[in-house]
Amino acid sequence: MTSILHDHEHEQTPAVKIAKAAKSAFEASQLIPPAERVKALHEIRKELVNAxxxxxxxxxxxxxxxxxxxxxxxxxxxxxxxxxxxxGDKWDSLLQGITDVANLPDPTGIVTYASELDDNLELYRVSCPIGVLLVIFEARPEVVVNIAALAIKSGNAAILKGGKxxxxxxxxLAQAIQKALSRTSVPSTxxxxxxxxxxxxxxxxxDKYIDLVIPRGSNSLVRNIQNNTRIPVMGHAEGLCSIFVDESADVEKAVRVVVDSKTDYPAACNSVETLILHENVLNTIWPTIAQALLSSNVQLLCDSPSLFALHTLSPAPENISTHVHPSTPQSYITEHLTLTLSVLTVPDLSSAIKHINAHSSHHTDCILTENEDSASAFCRGVDSAGTFVNASTRFADGFRYGFGTEVGISTGKIHARGPVGLEGLVIYKYMLRGKGEKGHVVGEFGIEKGKKKFKHVPIExxxxxx
Amino acid sequence: MTSILHDHEHEQTPAVKIAKAAKSAFEASQLIPPAERVKALHEIRKELVNAxxxxxxxxxxxxxxxxxxxxxxxxxxxxxxxxxxxxGDKWDSLLQGITDVANLPDPTGIVTYASELDDNLELYRVSCPIGVLLVIFEARPEVVVNIAALAIKSGNAAILKGGKxxxxxxxxLAQAIQKALSRTSVPSTxxxxxxxxxxxxxxxxxDKYIDLVIPRGSNSLVRNIQNNTRIPVMGHAEGLCSIFVDESADVEKAVRVVVDSKTDYPAACNSVETLILHENVLNTIWPTIAQALLSSNVQLLCDSPSLFALHTLSPAPENISTHVHPSTPQSYITEHLTLTLSVLTVPDLSSAIKHINAHSSHHTDCILTENEDSASAFCRGVDSAGTFVNASTRFADGFRYGFGTEVGISTGKIHARGPVGLEGLVIYKYMLRGKGEKGHVVGEFGIEKGKKKFKHVPIExxxxxx
Structure with missing residues (x-):
């Protein structure tokens, strides 16, 4: 007997074939024990060594x-x-990365809510994979292996597009992965x-076959994809991070955190791009921070108050003529990704929060302060994935957060925010188990006399x- | 001193004004204690009584x-x-609904991950509102009050559009809500x-101001919105739920669960629309289920095997001439929302799972079985928000699940799935607190000798x- 139904919805174009193959691979894999997915990862490592x-x-x-x-x-x-x-050690870290992901805890099959609705009627919310991922990334080819490992570990099928x-x-790399999978119970597609x-x-x-698009690249790549699909997009976009120097900031902490945030790795999305100064620090802490930045070869794009504060110093700071310039409005919406820092002066904490909410990319923002109330207001008021106190913006990273690895950093506001690890690649489903002798029906429940009431007793x- | 920056990005059209007002109201509200939001709910109830x-x-x-x-x-x-x-009691339940939501636990400010990255460097993942919601719904005007209550309780601003x-x-209703808010610390916008x-x-x-769109309505409304925005959409779409009668199903459970799933409230999205029969039950359980459905005035759209099984019965089932008809392929992709049920025969469990994954709306699907392995395979293999065993599909509901209330039922695969309560209206942010004496910098960490290692010790x- 065969199903009387056929799929008339889509012609069998190459893209449809790829998407359908991914979806069936995903669906078939749901019945395979998670340990088989870990085996597949070890097999992939072996095959990469061979190839x-x-x-x-x-x-x-x-x-x-x-x-x-x-x-x-x-x-x-x-x-x-x-x-x-x-x-360098790129090839070896690529192999090590697979082992690391294999050794992470399984993110699927975890119960996050369980409740007895009635005698013998048990509800479980269980974490499970999302389905089919479409991941689009730029030049670094080892990302194929990272993403494949994360997808397999979390139980998602993936279609990958690297830079041309x-x-x-x-x-x-993809051939080696498929060859390895063909030796396992995980489908090679x-x-x-x-x-x-x-x-x-x-x-x-x-969107019938693909459940999530993950673009890793420029802001324009992300927006272009968002404009052209109904499929949800988990955006790994730009990082326009700021640091606010509160009036109560400690000078030593300020110098260390600002210099590290700017110079540790300027091309990273978690480097600081805008320094916001409370006006009361213009003639106290700011000159010391500025001198430290200038000594580290940082170019400063300053608004009038911060510029004036530097120009009135005596002796004049080192590099001032070559490294200090007036800012423009554009400076505060630019992700420099180089040793350049925009500097803005504000009258108070509240203006700093407003500026950040209006101009930052909601990635990571930091306050330097010794005042617990200011710290608290900043952390609650700034609408970003990371709100830091007296710590470098460079800490915003899946490995540093303790996730073992990351798919990317999400600047979106739903599903997953900030560094996204394996947890960001799962969702959940509700499993309801009726264990009573008669089958469980809704018609027996109600507010009327003689009707049953729901128990809602947590199951541990x-x-x-x- | 005022900021040198102005917002040139959008003209001040009425929509931009509304969206900006919502965003600033949201941002301002982040600094207000959650108890103030509960007070605002009580104030709204009072004002509705007045008005x-x-x-x-x-x-x-x-x-x-x-x-x-x-x-x-x-x-x-x-x-x-x-x-x-x-x-009926619509007005009173509208008022009661506000009190119920006010009394639910606060979904914000909950720590879901906390880790000591280094001495005095503590990372917290804290639940927080998403931001500005745009909710679009159909005729029932009391939804304005429900959604307003859920948004305020969860700390989100909302823009609401009801049916014309x-x-x-x-x-x-909206004026009364705004009037009430103007007496509280929650902004009236x-x-x-x-x-x-x-x-x-x-x-x-x-998308600069609005963080999530929640359309509650027809599938075409949801798709139309998905096609026309970059903003994430949490779709409350159709329910094409199925029940699979496994060869080991218990006849009494089958009758009770199928009849309840179809007849308890046929217009609801969690009612069953397709009954899938294992071929081995065609001449055993199926006639009894069919008779119970026919006695409940259900119209059956049957494939050939299930039709033949009924037509060869002697005596012929009641209503067979008026209530039993041949199905078409269209039957299995139709959300009837009436006392009509499509019936399909399959050779085995695996075909049932495949049919459901290809045709259901991923809302809720049920298996009737006495076999634990079949139950387990169905629950894992069916890619729907709810996978049920021996229980009516009508249990798929926020109140019955124990969430107190629901925003809707999501058939999407990310962020929130199934009945969405207050938890579905929050996301999280990472707060990193540096408490050391010198300010925390990334440059001190590394694999090289003399560099620090991350501690990653869980904080309870x-x-x-x-």
Whole structure:
């Protein structure tokens, strides 16, 4: 007997085939014990070791093509550097990353709510994978392996699109992953790689099969995807982080935290881009912070009060003529990603909070203060994924937070916010188990006399009823 | 001193004014203790009691206009019935609903992860409101009050758009709410009502100010909104629920659960629409279930095997000539919302799971079985918000689940799934508190010798650090 139903909804275009294969792989995998997914991760590691030479040859091809682009002035050399899998310990960390993810606790099958609704009628809210992920990222080809590992560990199927510069490497990495999966009970179409933007566009229309899009890249990439799909998007967008120096800030803490936030790794999304000064620190702490930044080769884009405070100092700070410039309104909405910092003066804490809420990217913002009330107001009032007190914005990171690894940092406001680990790749379902002798019906409950009332007694368990 | 920055991004259209007012109301409210929000709810209840006469007069105007539409055959009488605030105990339950929500536990300020990253460096993940909600719903005007109460309790600002039939009532309800808020520390623009679709369209473009759209209505409303906004949408869409009768099902349980799921309230989204039969029950349990459904006046749309099984019975079941018809492929993708049930036969559990995953709306699906392995496979394999064993699909409801109330039932796969209570209206932020004497910097950590390692020691607390 076969089903009388056929799928007339979508033609079998290549994108539909890919999406349907991913969805069936996901659905089939739900019946496989989580331990099998961990086995698959070890198998992938083995296969990557086997295929190392071929992968590095493909990577060399990508790098040579990229070098030609760099020579022609059409690509930045930093992009080329990110492409090269042989740089430093990249290959070994790629392999280690798989083992690390395999060893993380299983995020699925966790009971987060359980209640006895009636005698023998038990409700469980159980964490489970989301389904099919479409992940779009830029040049670094090792991301294929990271994302594949995270997807498999959390029980999600994934379709991956890397940067076109890394196409050859990405394809070989994906082939190795599929080859490894074909030796396991996890379907080999669990992880698929695609190559073109046209495929991405076609997939963005298939909300029947794809459950979540994760773009990792520029703000414009994220917005472009959000504009062109009904599928939910978990945006890994820009980081326009700020630090507010409150009037009660400690000078030593201020210098350490600001310098670290700006200079530890300026190209990272969690580096600080705007320094906001309480007007009462203009002639007290600000000169010391400014001198420390200037000594670290930081360029300062200052508003009038902060500029004036530096120009009236005697002796004049080192580098002032080359490194201190007036800011423009544009300065405060720019993610510099370099050793440049915008500086703004405000009359009070409340103005700082308002400025941050209106201009920051809701990633991570910090207050330097010795006043507990100010700390508290800042942490509650600033509407960002991270609100920090006397600590570098650079701490905003999945590894540093203790998640083991991260899919990205979400600047969105629903589902997952800030550094997203395995927990951000699961959702839950409600499992209701009727264990009574007669089957459980709603018609027996009600407010009328003789009707049953719901018990709603919490069940103490962490274990799913399967 | 004023900020040198101005908002050039959006013209001050009416929609922008509304959205900006909502965002500032939200931001201002973050510094108000949660107890003030509860006070505001009590104030709203008082004001509604004061304004009762005016509201009911406006409601009468809406009802008379609707009656004219019904008489002209342009509106259904059930829509009119839903409009009328004087029907039964509607007004009293509206007031009681506010008190109930006020009495629920505060969903904000709850610590869901806390870790000591280093000596004196403490990370807290604290639940907090999402921001500004745009809620679009259909005729029932009391939804304005329900949603306003849920939004205020969870700390979110809300912009509400009701059905155009209830415009007068909605406006007066919203005015009473704003009047009540103006006597509290919660800004009165925390809850705003809009009247036109044009305003909705304009607001859907303002992702800078609006954080989540919640459409409560038809599938086409939800899809239309998803197609026209970058803002995340929490869809309260259709319910195409199924029940699978496994070969090991108990006949008494099957009859009770299927009849309740279909007949308890056929117009509800959690009523069953498709009955899936294991082929081995065609001549055993199926005739008894069918007879019970036919006696309850249910129309059956049957595939060939299930039809044949009924037609070969002797004596012929009651109502068979008027209530049993052949199904079409369309039957299995239709949300009947009436006393009609589609019936499909499958060869095994795995085919049932596949059918459900391909055709159900991922709302709630049930298996009738005495076999624990089948129950387990069904609950894991069916990708729906609710997977039930031997219990009516009608249990899928926020009140029955024990959430006190619900915003709606989400058939989406991220953020919140199934019945959505207050928990679905919050997200979290990471608060990092540096309490050391020198300010905490990332540059001191690393794998190199002499560098610090992260401690990642769990902190046992439920209390936010503010």
């Amino acid at each position: 190392k030479d071929d992968i590095l040859v493909a990577n060399l091809r990508d790098c040579l093509a990229a070098q030609a682009e760099v020579d022609a002035g059409r690509m930045s050399s930093s992009l080329l550097k990110r492409l090269d899998l042989t740089k 510069e890394s196409n050859d490497t990405t394809q070989l 669990y992880i698929q790689a695609i190559q073109t933007r046209a495929e991405v566009s076609a997939l963005l229309a298939l 368990t962490k274990t799913a009823p399967y | 009762k006469d005016d509201i009911l007069v406006a409601n009468l105007r809406d009802c008379l206009a609707a009656q004219a539409e019904v008489d002209a055959g342009r509106m259904s009488s059930s829509l009119l019935k839903r409009l009328d605030l004087t029907k 039939e209830s415009n007068d009532t909605t406006q007066l 925390y809850i705003q009502a809009i009247q036109t679709r044009a305003e909705v369209s304009a607001l859907l473009a303002l 607390t439920k209390t936010a650090p503010y």
